[in-house]
Structures are given as structure tokens and as C-alpha cells.
Amino acid sequence: xxxxxxxxxxxxxxxxxxxxxxxxxxxxxxxxxxxxxxxxxxxxxxxxxxxxxxxxxxxxxxxxxxxxxxxxxxxxxxxxxxxxxxxxxxxxxxxxxxxxxxxxxxxxxxxxxxxxxxxxxxxxxxxxxxxxxxxxxxxxxxxxxxxxxxxxxxx
Amino acid sequence: xxxxxxxxxxxxxxxxxxxxxxxxxxxxxxxxxxxxxxxxxxxxxxxxxxxxxxxxxxxxxxxxxxxxxxxxxxxxxxxxxxxxxxxxxxxxxxxxxxxxxxxxxxxxxxxxxxxxxxxxxxxxxxxxxxxxxxxxxxxxxxxxxxxxxxxxxxxxxxxxxxxxxxxxxxxxxxxxxxxxxx
Numbered sequence: 001x002x003x004x005x006x007x008x009x010x011x012x013x014x015x016x017x018x019x020x021x022x023x024x025x026x027x028x029x030x031x032x033x034x035x036x037x038x039x040x041x042x043x044x045x046x047x048x049x050x051x052x053x054x055x056x057x058x059x060x061x062x063x064x065x066x067x068x069x070x071x072x073x074x075x076x077x078x079x080x081x082x083x084x085x086x087x088x089x090x091x092x093x094x095x096x097x098x099x100x101x102x103x104x105x106x107x108x109x110x111x112x113x114x115x116x117x118x119x120x121x122x123x124x125x126x127x128x129x130x131x132x133x134x135x136x137x138x139x140x141x142x143x144x145x146x147x148x149x150x151x152x153x154x155x
Numbered sequence: 156x157x158x159x160x161x162x163x164x165x166x167x168x169x170x171x172x173x174x175x176x177x178x179x180x181x182x183x184x185x186x187x188x189x190x191x192x193x194x195x196x197x198x199x200x201x202x203x204x205x206x207x208x209x210x211x212x213x214x215x216x217x218x219x220x221x222x223x224x225x226x227x228x229x230x231x232x233x234x235x236x237x238x239x240x241x242x243x244x245x246x247x248x249x250x251x252x253x254x255x256x257x258x259x260x261x262x263x264x265x266x267x268x269x270x271x272x273x274x275x276x277x278x279x280x281x282x283x284x285x286x287x288x289x290x291x292x293x294x295x296x297x298x299x300x301x302x303x304x305x306x307x308x309x310x311x312x313x314x315x316x317x318x319x320x321x322x323x324x325x326x327x328x329x330x331x332x333x334x335x336x337x
Contacts, residue, residue: 006295008268014292015275016328018321019183021314022176023218025168026299031314032168035175039190043171046194050170053198057205 072144086129094128173197182325184233200224288316
């Protein structure tokens, strides 16, 4: 091994970095246990506590994910229920609804694109109803995706 | 999603080593925390990591992830608890965010590091193992296994000596900061 003398600054920095060694998986167990006892910790009890803490944290995370999924399903169901209203609407009202969706900030572009080569007035009432129901479903999915994107994963 | 933790990751060992690191780190910031408080800090860090996931693009080693979280919690505590004067900077650690320290600052850092290493040798007097390990480090030898081979000390003794050196460095850092305070 080639040895090279360090400057005092380099040596002092290396010494200060020794803290990090406490996290090194290669430190012998007896050294870690002795250090733990020196600050009043029972190493065996702390290890057991750590495993329980992690299990609880993972369970909380899993439940958090399930709750979010349930909320999204409920939202989609709610939106699906809303589509029944189109059955009672006449053509003029259906066209007004369509116009409202054409102005929608998230999916308005897709709605306008659907009528690029024809006029909405040329569609039958049944076609308009089917289209509006589809638009509602797409909007609900957009909303769910936007919420998912806004949740953030962090690191 | 960055949360694929290895199946064999021992969370118990992580809590224990995280607590030791938290206690040491707190001391470096001039905070005295009990073992139980250190364990709580490490627990909080592990919960944060589990909730957020382990982002390997930021932290190649899991220990890096724990180090970052624990250090963040300790820094927040030190800011809340202590007044500015009570929070010691790390004297011989030139700020890594300072792109080009002035010549005066370079000279001051050098002088401070010299004083710190001299104090270390004084305080290690009588501890043959720690002195031998410190001298190896002064030669640029950092790996415990290499130090053990060079000094013929058992690896456990090398780790204990390094722990002693680290303890003393925190004390010296605090002493020097006090000495330099206006």
C-alpha cells in the first residue's frame, strides 16, 4: 500500500466524516452494540422496535394507497351517475352541454377535434348522448390522473 | 416509483445505526440528545424514507438516504432549539457551497485545521490504539481493514478507536468554535 501524508485540512475533514461510519453496514455488531449501550440504548430492543416501526409504516403507506384508490373509484362512479341526466335532454340542451365541454380547459381540445369534419348539429340525439357520456368518462379520468400527478412521490 | 427496498434490508439494524448517527450528529451541532431522542430521530427518518421511497438516483447507498434524512432532522432541531451562537459551525470544514474562498479564509481554515489536529493528538495521549489509528489516517489510510492490517490491531479495536477519534473531534470542534466566538 502506498502511503501519502495528508494535509491537516484533509485529515480533519476525514476525521469529521467518521460520523458516517456509524451507518456503514460493515461495522461489526459488537462495536454497534457497545456504542448503543454507551448512550443508554438496549440494542436488541431497538432492533425489534425498528422492525415493528417499519412494518407499521409500510402498512400505513399501503392503506394510504388503498384509500386514494377507493376515493378515485367513488369519483368515477359519481361521474357515471351524472351521465343519466342526458337521457332527459333534448337536442338543443345536448348541443349546449357539448358547447360547454368544448370550452373545458383540459379536454376541450379533444372535443373540438371530434367535430373537425362535421357539425355537432348533424349528429343524432342518441349520438350526442353517447358522445357526452364518453366525454364525462374521459374528463373523470383526466381529473383522477391530475390528482395522482399532484400527489408527488418525493425522495 | 422509487420505493423498491431490498427484501433483506434489516430495519431494526437501520434504526439502531441511525440512532447512533443521530446522537453523534447532534453532538456535532452542539445539541445534547439522549439515546431515546436519537432513536426517535432515526425512527422519524426511516418513516419518511418508507413514505417517500428510496430514490436511487439521489442516494446510491441506503445509508446515504438515512444520513440525509437524519442530518436534515437534526439541523431543523438545532435551528429551532438553539440560538445562533449556540450552534457551532464545523470549524475546519470549509463550506462546500463557497466556490472560491478568499486567501484569508484559506489561511484561516489551514490554521484552524492545524490547531484541531494538534488538539486531537494532545487529547489522544495515553490511548495507544486511537493514536496509532489517527496516525494511519494522517497517512491517508481510511479503510478500517487496511488500518487493522497496518497497525496489527483487531478490526473491532480499530472501529472503537475511530469512534473515540470522532467523539473527540466533536468536542474539539465545539471548543474551537467557543474559542473563536467574538
